[in-house]
Amino acid sequence: MSELSKPKEDLQDPGEAQGLEEEQLLGAEGGEAAPPSASSPPVSSSATEEALPQEALNKMVANMVKFLLRKYQTKEPTSDAELLNAVLRDNQEHYPVVFRQAVECVLLVFGVDVKEVDPRKHIYIMVPTLGLTCDAMQRGGQGLPKAGLLVVVLSVILQNRDRGPEEEIWGALNKMGVYVGREHSIFGEPRELLTQVWVRDGYLEYRQVPDSAPARYEFLWGPRAFAETSKGKFTEAFLLRVKQRALRAFRLLSAEAEGEEEEGA
Structure with missing residues (x-):
């Protein structure tokens, strides 16, 4: 069983977003910028996002999210090279869109910010968003x-x-x-x-x-x-x-x- 398997125009009414469920997860429309805390990976992007089945894309994103969360829990950095080899393997051409959406999921769902600390080697660390330390208080983190x-x-x-x-x-x-x-x-x-x-x-x-x-x-x-x-x-x-x-x-x-x-x- 995987780690994830363990047990007004404002946020008051997020139901306004229900019509967007059939769009790409996290607004991955062509040309959208990456999150400000993580730079775009140095892998050349192509028009594969539209051709990739949504179910397959979601699975890749979920796998990368789980990998990033493990790194967060062990307080270890990661890199584009590690993410490519450990998560995508034979699907490396999809790395730009998968990385962007995984970073957004980790931030929005789990409150973990992926920050690039070495732009030359594209190395990232995971830190609590907005300074909130509530996760460290629960069962030793x-x-x-x-x-x-x-x-x-x-x-x-x-x-x-x-x-x-x-x-x-x-x-x-x-x-x-x-x-x-x-x-x-x-x-x-x-x-x-x-x-x-x-x-x-x-x-x-x-x-x-x-x-x-x-x-x-x-x-x-x-x-x-x-x-x-x-x-x-x-x-x-x-x-x-x-x-x-x-x-x-x-x-x-x-x-x-x-x-x-x-x-x-």
């Missing part, structure tokens, strides 16, 4: 990173004027395939994660809306979120990409993980 989901929740709170009604939070996560009471292949049971783990760790506050009858609840940024990152970083560096692409990234990797679970059953 083991298991799949969950900071990407935390970024989405914190973003929804910002989009609701710093107070995220519970129904808005779950509405956004439902459209990404994350449901209360349903074990997620990447994030586990989300209610426990949001209302207990991240509240205990200080990333979120979860409280009853004052004077609400019947009782309603809302999420706010917790003190640790303010200590490790800032609203400005979200607005400037992340919110646009979350709004446009997170829905597709979450659904792709969830589908890949569920498919592998079925194959291993």
Whole structure:
């Protein structure tokens, strides 16, 4: 069983992106720039992206995501040469599009930023996005990173004027395939994660809306979120990409993980 198989015009309404599901994952339309934290790999690109079946492309992206996550967990760098030889092998002509989409998936779903530290040799390191260290606090940093989901929740709170009604939070996560009471292949049971783990760790506050009858609840940024990152970083560096692409990234990797679970059953 693979590692992934373990158990308004804003982010408030990511349903507006549902019509984009049939497009290339993460907006890989011809000519789109690579993420700002990772340079385009030095492999000549061709018009293979359109000819490559979507299922095959998704599989290659998922395999590269798993490889990058292993490097993140072991705190090891990687390179274009290693990714080409270890992940794609006989499909190296597809490296530019697979690399670009894998970097976006790792960032949006898992909250891991791929940064190039040696432009000449194209060597990369993986670091927590926006300074959030929540993954290091969970089981000694083991298991799949969950900071990407935390970024989405914190973003929804910002989009609701710093107070995220519970129904808005779950509405956004439902459209990404994350449901209360349903074990997620990447994030586990989300209610426990949001209302207990991240509240205990200080990333979120979860409280009853004052004077609400019947009782309603809302999420706010917790003190640790303010200590490790800032609203400005979200607005400037992340919110646009979350709004446009997170829905597709979450659904792709969830589908890949569920498919592998079925194959291993």
